[in-house]
Amino acid sequence: MPRFVIHKHHASHLHWDFRLELDGVLKSWAIPKKPDVKEGEKRLAIQVDDHDISYIDFEGTIPEGSYGAGTVKIWDKGTFEPKTISDDKLEFELKGKRLKGIFCLLRFKKAGPKNWLFFKEKAS
Helix, strand or coil: CCEEEEEEEECCCEEEEEEEEECCEEEEEEECCCCCCCECCEEEEEEEEEECHHHHHCCEEECCCCCCCEEEEEEEEEEEEEEEECCCEEEEEEEECCCEEEEEEEECHHHCCCEEEEEEEECC
């Protein structure tokens, strides 16, 4: 099963990096508010550059002057089961330590091509 990770990232602003293992890379979104959501609560998720698969286990400090400088810790990780994968919608079942259930990333076109909504559809 493909894997996911959520990094708690203390950079210039605290945020959570949500990453899904898809197409040989980690597709990545920055979520400004804690992603520990209840069913139906929505979070902004800003799509960022894909990361190398090896980054899935990364924890540490990115040095000042580097992109993403700050402390990175794994907040949650596990596997996921894809349900719907398209250019504008990713629906999947997360099987993590903290996040479990059916979640969705839905492109929020009115706000720009990199803006998505992240939300929990239902418990597993």
